[in-house]
Amino acid sequence: MSVIKRAGIAAAAAAALIVPAGTVVATAGPAAAKAATTQGCPYGAVCIYPQNAGWNGGHPSHFYYSYGAHNLSNMVGMHRIYNNQSGGATMRTCTGYNGTGCQGYLPANNYIDKDMTPINSITLQP
Numbered sequence: 296m297s298v299i300k301r302a303g304i305a306a307a308a309a310a311a312l313i314v315p316a317g318t319v320v321a322t323a324g325p326a327a328a329k330a331a332t333t334q335g336c337p338y339g340a341v342c343i344y345p346q347n348a349g350w351n352g353g354h355p356s357h358f359y360y361s362y363g364a365h366n367l368s369n370m371v372g373m374h375r376i377y378n379n380q381s382g383g384a385t386m387r388t389c390t391g392y393n394g395t396g397c398q399g400y401l402p403a404n405n406y407i408d409k410d411m412t413p414i415n416s417i418t419l420q421p
Contacts, residue, residue: 334350335350335353336355338379340359340380341360341379341386341417343370343374344356344376346372347372363418364417367414367417370414373408374411375407376388376406382403385403386401387399389415389418
């Protein structure tokens with residue numbers, strides 16, 4: 296193959312990679328696939344489901360989005376807690392109010408069935 300022909304093929308291949316300014320290029324990858332509502336829990340939230348209801352048909356009863364402590368009230372018995380936050384964000388259950396007496400860490404994209412009777416708050420942290 297001549298040098299000129301090879302140069303022409305290389306130029307055509309390079310031209311195929313050029314994207315005009317203002318063009319939006321979208322790709323689907325693991326990050327795009329994970330950014331979704333799961334069992335009714337929006338991406339980026341920690342959700343608590345009603346007592347003894349498991350996933351409750353994808354209808355959580357409580358949603359928490361912001362980092363920090365969240366006080367709970369009238370939550371007793373077994374509840375499913377799902378952490379649909381991103382990256383390394385975790386959730387903790389706490390026996391005291393305002394995020395005191397915390398125990399364990401629930402990593403992102405995990406759930407736990409927890410007796411909430413002694414729990415008075417939860418915390419969300421990055």
